[in-house]
Structures are given as structure tokens and as C-alpha cells.
Amino acid sequence: MDRAASPLLAAFEKGTPPRLLRGFSKPDLVPGDPDLELNQPSRDDTADALLTWAGEWGRDWVVIDTHRGATEVVNGALSIAHVVVTPVRLRSSDLDGTEHMVRELADYPVVLIPNFVPPVAPAAEVRRLSRIVAGTPVQVGPLIPAALAVGTRKKRMAITSEDPPGKPLRPVAEALRQVAAFVREYAA
Structure with missing residues (x-):
């Protein structure tokens, strides 16, 4: 399977929702990545994008694995979680x-x-x-x-x-x- 090394970062750059990782008996997942910490969008841009993507995904549950620490992406995800x-x-x-x-x-x-x-x-x-x-x-x-x-x-x-x-x-x-x-x- 071909996928982006940093799905969230690629999605922010392209302006399109990241492809969800799906597995048998697992929640849908958007994995985090250390590169995201270095090149992240603002808290508000993160929150807006995640809300838009959530509507496009149409799922009851999606796990967004942000990189550790109090970063802009983490704060954006927290604000809508x-x-x-x-x-x-x-x-x-x-x-x-x-x-x-x-x-x-x-x-x-x-x-x-x-x-x-x-x-x-x-x-x-x-x-x-x-x-x-x-x-x-x-x-x-x-x-x-x-x-x-x-x-x-x-x-x-x-x-x-x-x-x-x-x-x-x-x-x-x-x-x-x-x-x-x-x-x-x-x-x-």
C-alpha cells in the first residue's frame, strides 16, 4: 500500500483530507509523525481542517494521532475533540x-x-x-x-x-x- 510518510502534513499541504488507515476490527486512524511538529499549521487551521475532514469522512469515530507535546496541531485537535x-x-x-x-x-x-x-x-x-x-x-x-x-x-x-x-x-x-x-x- 502506498501512503504518505506524514499523512496529516501532506493533507494540510494539499488541502484534502488524509486517507484513513483502516484495519480489521480497528478504528480508522490518521497517524501522527514527527515531521508534522516541524511544519505544522496553526491551531485554528488545524481545527477547521479536522472539522471539514470529519464531515467528508462520514465516520462515527476517527482516531487522530497527533505528535506528542503541546503543539499547534495538538491544540487544534483538542479544541474539537x-x-x-x-x-x-x-x-x-x-x-x-x-x-x-x-x-x-x-x-x-x-x-x-x-x-x-x-x-x-x-x-x-x-x-x-x-x-x-x-x-x-x-x-x-x-x-x-x-x-x-x-x-x-x-x-x-x-x-x-x-x-x-x-x-x-x-x-x-x-x-x-x-x-x-x-x-x-x-x-x-
């Missing part, structure tokens, strides 16, 4: 960044998803995450458990597409289904 799903590691250094992000993005529909959570969740970090979101509209969704098999998996399909997934991945697949249900309800 129905939900912003953000993975969070329950580690002190990661929670430092999460705390800063929640302060900066509390006005957006942010849902934090604790990720790679060990079998016994670190109580201090769970309490800290609760304190970080306290008093904000930011929500915490279902936990995604750690599973070594995720990092060594060779299949190029969603874990939730397998029926059933391999035994070590079943808790992760179930948690991902819970996240999907949470996000659907949140965005409804």
Missing part, C-alpha cells in the same frame, strides 16, 4: 508530566488511562493520580494491566481482534474492551 484519551504510567516521573498536563488541559475532555499497571497497583501512585485529577473534569478510565507478552508480540493486529487472544494477553484485551466502552459512554 469529543474525547482525548491519554495513556498514563503509574510511575513518579510519569505522574510529574501527567500533573502538568492536567493543569494545562483540564478544560478539554481528557480521559487518563493508567497503562502497564502491575498486578498489585502501586498504592501511592494511584492516590497521587486521584489527587492530580481531583477538582478537575479530567477523568480516569479503566486500568490496563501490564503483560510482558504485549512487548514481545509479533502479530500486526489489535489484541482485541483475536478471539480469543493468547492467554497472557486476555487481561489486556478485556481491559482494552472496558476502555472502549468507557470512551463510548463518555463521548455519548
Whole structure:
């Protein structure tokens, strides 16, 4: 399949919607790319383009994977998003960044998803995450458990597409289904 190295950047340059990546049992996706960070349009141009493209795509759900960081493209996408799903590691250094992000993005529909959570969740970090979101509209969704098999998996399909997934991945697949249900309800 022939596709642009930076689909969002190419779409902004051409003024046409990027082609959605589609896969079996996966949401439609427009992938992000580091080149976009260097050559991005303004926040307002991003928001306008995404709204126009959403109408042209005619989909209930499209995942826009922006490059990390508080960039113009990210802010444009945030300004029109129905939900912003953000993975969070329950580690002190990661929670430092999460705390800063929640302060900066509390006005957006942010849902934090604790990720790679060990079998016994670190109580201090769970309490800290609760304190970080306290008093904000930011929500915490279902936990995604750690599973070594995720990092060594060779299949190029969603874990939730397998029926059933391999035994070590079943808790992760179930948690991902819970996240999907949470996000659907949140965005409804």
C-alpha cells in the first residue's frame, strides 16, 4: 500500500483530507509523525481542517494521532475533540508530566488511562493520580494491566481482534474492551 510518510502534513499541504488507515476490527486512524511538529499549521487551521475532514469522512469515530507535546496541531485537535484519551504510567516521573498536563488541559475532555499497571497497583501512585485529577473534569478510565507478552508480540493486529487472544494477553484485551466502552459512554 502506498501512503504518505506524514499523512496529516501532506493533507494540510494539499488541502484534502488524509486517507484513513483502516484495519480489521480497528478504528480508522490518521497517524501522527514527527515531521508534522516541524511544519505544522496553526491551531485554528488545524481545527477547521479536522472539522471539514470529519464531515467528508462520514465516520462515527476517527482516531487522530497527533505528535506528542503541546503543539499547534495538538491544540487544534483538542479544541474539537469529543474525547482525548491519554495513556498514563503509574510511575513518579510519569505522574510529574501527567500533573502538568492536567493543569494545562483540564478544560478539554481528557480521559487518563493508567497503562502497564502491575498486578498489585502501586498504592501511592494511584492516590497521587486521584489527587492530580481531583477538582478537575479530567477523568480516569479503566486500568490496563501490564503483560510482558504485549512487548514481545509479533502479530500486526489489535489484541482485541483475536478471539480469543493468547492467554497472557486476555487481561489486556478485556481491559482494552472496558476502555472502549468507557470512551463510548463518555463521548455519548
